[in-house]
Amino acid sequence: MARLRPLLLLCFAALLAACSSSPSSTLGELPRTPQASTQQLLQQAQDSSPEKAAQLRLAAAQQSYQQGNLKQTGDILRQLDLALLKPAQQIFASTLAAELALADGNPQQALAALQHPAFERLGELPLDQQIRSRLVRAQALEADKQLLAAARERVESAPLLSGASAEDNHEAIWRLVSALPRDELQQDSDPTLSGWLALGDTVKQAGTLNQQQNAIEHWRQQNPQHPAALRLPEPLGKLLRLEAQPLTHIALLLPTDGPLAGPARALRDGFLAAHLQAQAEQRTELKIELYDSSRIASIDELYQRAARDGVQLIIGPLEKEQVRKLADRQALPLPTLALNYSDAGQIAPPQLFQFGLAAEDEAREVAHRAWADGHRRAIALTTRGDWGNRVQQAFRQSWQELGGTLVAADSIGQPVELAGQIARLLQLTSGDTPTRRQDVDFLFLAATPQQAQQVKPTLVFQYADDLPVYATSHLFSASNDRTQYLDLEGIRFAETPWLLDSQLPLRQQVEQKWPQAGSSLGRLYAMGADAYLLAPRLNQLLALPETRLDGLSGSLTLNPERRIERSLPWAQFRNGQIERLADTP
CATH class of the missing domain: 3.40.50.2300 (Response regulator)
Structure with missing residues (x-):
């Protein structure tokens, strides 16, 4: 034994060296539930080394978040230097920052936080942290309208989940897939996601209730081991239970x-x-x-x-x-x-x-599009009368629900009044160098083509040619009058798929008989x-209720009051032509 002792010591030293350089030691430990209050943790951080202080602040931020104090959580995270933390702690902190950004309605900021290089080692972390980070990413992608990417993230997360969280994730995958347009329901390299997409496509292709029920059963027979076949999402289960009463x-x-x-x-x-x-x-x-x-x-x-x-x-x-x-x-x-x-x-x-061509739907569309484009402060100009009042109110309500501010609003009067109205909305000052208010991001416009033709030139005259204008479809005459369109240069507007796509087969058939x-x-x-x-x-x-039909007057859904609501694509006037805009992400 005496002769073996030096050898044992050498082996023990080698083992310690191996442990010190093992992946777990370089990964670092996740914060544990602290015994101290948030304030005590922050106080300790002031008297600790930089590395220890960063860990204490991270624990304090998590505790503050769990207590629902989002402002304090954000304040603590802003003091945190991620470079002082090990990868596991960086992942934890970045996930927490993403959760905070989502709570603040900022999915793009959340996604940016989840891009930290430390996430390459997410698979080495405990299961509950992997789940937390992945589901936050899925939520952020969905909030950012990246529905296919969100579905992929949830499909990849599914094997990690169990119990109620697995069921919720299962339903969320179908909610995302069923909301995708058909051109995105294509084959994917992941066979499980491919099966989900094929299910979404087969349901969308089928027309009547009976056809949809048959399509679902046919898909289940072809994919008997797919998670959605083993447990059909609840909306599809409801669909199968509906009594098919063919409309004749x-x-x-x-x-x-x-x-x-x-x-x-x-x-x-x-x-x-x-x-x-x-x-x-x-x-x-x-x-x-x-x-x-x-x-x-x-x-x-x-x-x-x-x-x-x-x-x-x-x-x-x-x-x-x-x-x-x-x-x-x-x-x-x-x-x-x-x-x-x-x-x-x-x-x-x-x-x-x-069901109707409700202008209120379009006002809500403007609010969502402008918000997605990054605008936060608006002025509004709408046609005078009951119609204009309803449109303005619908825009105001939707815009404020999103978190936007309606700085000022007016109704379009006589043509001779328009310049003065816009000057007041923009708080235009006279003098050698006229100026306008700078706290406005865009103008919401609901007007006839003739009224709208006056608005854009007036904005140019009032030193506001750079102010974006978002409008309802009512300014679009579909006359192909290039002179008129030039007066509307740069204005963005919501419009029906019918008028934005002259190649639609049904439109072409109808126009042959009725050119109007x-x-x-x-x-x-x-x-x-x-x-x-x-x-x-x-x-x-x-x-x-989540069903969306791709119609020719818009994308159609049914609200709880049994009113059909429309979502519309977007276009803008550019060089005397109509230019289709990409859908918002």
Whole structure:
């Protein structure tokens, strides 16, 4: 033993040296639950070495975050020098910073925090920290509208999870996949994600409820071991449980006389064109009955006639007053998809769905687009009257909910007043070097083409040619008038897919017979086609509120009040032409 002792000492020393240079020692330890208060930890940090002080501050930041004190957490993290921490602690601190950024509504800042080089060693950390960091990344990607990347992150995280967190993650994957446009539902190198994407695509391709149910079952048979086949996401489970009642008979209720006869014809022709296209593709055996709302004496007479004819669904009326009367009823004898909206706040019967080209939808679109583009302070200029007031209020509410500030607002008066109105909104000062307020990021505009043509030149005259302008579709005449478009140079606006894509097959078919479908009237043709799209899917939208239909008047969803809401693509006027803008991330 005496002779072996030196050898044992040498081995022990070698073992210590190996441990000191092992991956675990270079990785560092994660903060533990401290026994001291946040203030005590911060006090200790003041009297400690720089490395120890950084660790104490990290523990204090985590404790403060757990207690819900986000401001204090941010203050502590700003004092933290990540370079003084080891990789595990850097990952912990960066994850905490990302959580804080998400709580503050800043997903891009969160994603930046999660780019720290230390994350290359995330797989070496304890399982709970791996899960925490990965799920924060998934949440940040989703908040930043990177839905496919968020789904991929959750698919990769799934094997780490169990229990309720696994179930929540499973449902979140489907929520993300089902929100993707079809062009993103392509094969992926990850077979599990590929299966999810194929499921999303097969559900989107199917038209009617019965077709969707068959498509889901067919996918399950082809992918029996996929996580979604072993446990179908809850929305798809609901879809399978819905009783398939094929829609075979519709009444289209529109006026043939009066001030709405022209818009009604465009709606009717768009609806029937979509029906003929479906028939040509052998996708329907639907019977359509045409009713004239200008010749029906009462609501009761309407539904009595529909019952005699065997109608299952009424689409219409278009007249707002008639929609108000329907909304006043406690119940309706048949499901009805009105082509206009009742008054805001009016509680409608459960059988009444409402769909229209609501300007309020576009005002909300402007708010979301401007916010996504990084703007935070707005001024608003809208058409004078009830319509303009409603649009301005919808923008104000949505903008403030996002966290934006509406600095000032006005209604467009007579042309001779416009220069003075814009000068007041911009607080323009006179003198040798006129100046305007600098605390405004953009102008929200809801105006006619003629009004909008005056706004942009006036902004140039008022030393505000660099002020971005975001507008509703109402300024776009679709006239292909280059002179008019030049007066609107640089203005961004929301518009229907129908008017932004002249290559749409249905639009091309309709324009051959009705050339005016390529003008601003095209929005009504698109709405008619989308009423046809919605008709067999109303029960699906009720059962699956997150369902989004890609229509020709916009991307369509159903809100809790059973009103169809539209999201629209974006374009801008550039050199006398219309330039399609990329979707926001």
